[in-house]
Amino acid sequence: MDLKSKIDEWLEWDKNEDTLEEVKNLLEKNDTASLESIMLSRLLFGTAGLRGRMGAGYACMNDLVIIQTSQGLGKYLLSECPDVTSRGIVIGHDSRHNSWRFARLAAAVFLNYGIPVYLLGKICPTPFVPFTVLQLKAVAGVMVTASHNPKEDNGYKVYWDNGAQIIPPHDTGIQHCIEENLKPMDDVWDIKKALSNPKLSDPIEEMSSKYFSRLSSSMLDKSRNFNTPLQFTVTAMHGVSHQYMTTAFEVCNFKPMIPVKEQMDPDPDFPTVKFPNPEEGKSALDLSFKTADENDCSIILANDPDADRLAVAEKLKTGGWKVFTGNEDGALLGWWAWYRFKHLNPEASPKDVYMISSTVSSKILGAIAKREGFNFIETLTGFKWMGNKAYSLIKEGKTVLFAFEEAIGFMNGSEVLDKDGISAAMRLAEMAAYLQTQGMTLYDKLQDIYETYGYHGNNNSYYICRDTNVINKLFERIRNFNGVNSYPHSLGNGKFKIKDVRDLTTGYDSSQANKVAELPFSSSSQMITFTFANGCVITLRTSGTEPKIKYYSEIYASPGESNWGKLKDELQCLVSFIIEELLEPTKNRLISRSD
Structure with missing residues (x-):
């Protein structure tokens, strides 16, 4: 379909005044390039569902795309799981812009298909959706969230009846059904009507009670938790977790946590952090350090905005903070x-x-x-x-x-x-309380683990790249490094010999007798792993949810070996050659993490 037809279609189908106005403004400006970028392609449904920038057009997250996606998912569920009309679907949402509305538009679609909807009626952690799917034996679950992405983004994550995120072939099946059911049904824009539908219910209080009951009963020693002298600083990173973490501390019998007040309440604009991602480490935890220092707290627990992840930091005996990877x-x-x-x-x-x-x-x-x-x-x-x-x-x-x-x-x-960032926080706090009775810190225990089971050193980071052509060119260059279909044999002028290569984009694995990878592979994503003669393993891959090229590396020492510093230096040297020889040729088109 040509651009004019897609625009006419959008103007006919979209009932959201803001996104309609956005398209009309582009038409008035005759901004053909922008219209082509948002109208002639659409967000593809993958194993992470949908995630993208909010705005008008089929290539963005908006009311119409949510409706179309839900229509496709509903049709797929009706064909694959006919009992969905009795078992229903779970929907939850975070505190981002439009999440409340997107969740209810999705509910309206499923209700139009006669599918019962369990709509978690207030903001909740992402793990509450798969938990509820299992508890209620629902056919599927949808969580409206973009996790730790920038404030401009939103997403639509889907779980199957086993409580796990969907995997192939469900993703392609749902995508096909979306494309076959693009025209909005009658009444799907009527949120008020959907909320009065007798097939819609809100199990948030029941599910929250069950979740925290199980979390409480999982604790080993509640008296030890209560008596620990440790104090915990906790940040919700402007997301959903504050009230849930407050309850978690209570039911697990810890003394009240010390919240980072500036980040305690949900705020979809994430005003105090450049990226609402605690994985970024110190750059995202400045206010946590300040709060912890002011309140004599020794451990920081940081959730991302949808509370499915957890970052941890500990005050060192020598002063300063250790942010654990x-x-x-x-x-x-x-x-x-x-x-x-x-x-x-x-x-x-x-x-x-x-x-x-x-x-x-x-x-x-x-x-x-x-x-x-x-x-x-x-x-x-x-x-x-x-x-x-x-x-x-x-x-x-x-x-x-x-x-x-x-x-x-x-x-x-x-x-x-x-x-699950809530249960992870409580297990971490429980462990810290136990270690304190043994005269150990988390950092002490980490060193003990390495001494007992072997040192594992890592060096991970990423580059940002929004141009898929550049990304594909980079990986194809690696696959043809020494001629057609010939991967690198070594790096650093032969200093680091490559023993094996596994390419989970093409399915090649030189370590296997038949040269075929044992793990599943897919041509829709980029992922190559190098195993070096010194035992180091390095993987280059693209992210499924962000415009990133990531690299991961690990080097290992057997228990009893004490040359950890030398190994760290060796790993750093090897990673520098990975960057210089495999990533640097396109550096002018990439922005590194440190920029």
């Missing part, structure tokens, strides 16, 4: 999950016990598993893969204790088959 948090929480399991099940065999992490995360869980006798599994990047793997293991009668990814996402137990 996601891999370091994963090591601590993984050790604690194993300690808790042994404490609660002293006679149990570890043979049916599992922990999971993504392929770009530290392999520290694998080292712990090898020594302690439980099982470790690696999946593709993202909790959609870890959550679905956890579900399949649970169906087989296995026990899944913990899963994590380096991007500060943690799944503790199986009540929520996704990352």
Whole structure:
């Protein structure tokens, strides 16, 4: 369809005055380039659902796109799960601009299909949606959120009836149904009518009560929690978590937390942070440090705006703050999950016990598993893969204790088959209280873990790139580095030999006898992993939710080896060659993290 036809279609279908006016203004200005960019392509539905900038047009997040997406999802559910008309769908939303409205427009669509809707009526953490899906045995769940993205963005995340994010082939099936059902149905714009529909209910109070009851009962020693001298500074990062974290501290029997007051209340403009992402570390935690120092707090717990992730910082004995990386948090929480399991099940065999992490995360869980006798599994990047793997293991009668990814996402137990920043915060606080009775800090325990199971050093960062042509050119250059279909053999003028290459875009893996990767691969995303002769592993990949090229690296030392500083230097040197030789040729089109 040509541009004029798409514009005419939009002007006929869109009932939102703001986005209609946006299109009309572009028409008056004769801004053909802008109109083409927003009208001739549309946000594609992937395994992360939708995420993008809010604004007019099919390429942005707006009322009409939400309606079309919900119509496609509704049709897909009716064809794949006919009992959706009795089991229903769960909808939740965060505190971003338009989230309240998007959630209710989606509800209106599903109700028009005769699908019951469990609409969590106030802002809630993302993990409440998969939790509610499992509790109510719903067919699916939708969370309206863009997580930690900039304030201009919003998103639409979908969960299946197993409580995990959707994976192929559901994503392509839903996309096809969206494209087949673009014309808005009658009444889908009428939010008031939807809210009076008898098939709509709000289970937020019941689900919140159940969630916190389970969180409370999971604590090992509530008296120890109450008696700990540790004080915790907590930030909601202008998102949804403040009231939920307040309740979590109460039910887990900790003394009240010390909130970062400037970031305590939901604010979709995120006025105190450039990026509302605690993964950014010190740059996002300045107010947390200030609050903690003023109140003699030794630990900071920071949620992202939809509260599915957790960043952790600790006041060092020497002064200053240690901001733990996601891999370091994963090591601590993984050790604690194993300690808790042994404490609660002293006679149990570890043979049916599992922990999971993504392929770009530290392999520290694998080292712990090898020594302690439980099982470790690696999946593709993202909790959609870890959550679905956890579900399949649970169906087989296995026990899944913990899963994590380096991007500060943690799944503790199986009540929520996704990352959960609320439960992660309470497990971290519980662990810190226990360690304090042993005369140890979190940092002390991390060093102990490395001494016991082997040092795992990481060096991760990213480049920002909004041009997909540049990204594709960069990765194709790597695939043809030494001629057609020939990856690099070494870096640094031969200093670092490459032992194996795994390309999960093409499915190639030089370490396999048949040269075919064991993990699933997809041509729709870029991901190449290099294993070096010195044991270092480095992965380059594109983000599924942000315009980033990410790199991840890890180097390992066996228990008892003490040359950690030398290994860190070696890893830094290798990463510098990765940047110079594989990323630098397109640096003029990229913006590095440090810029």
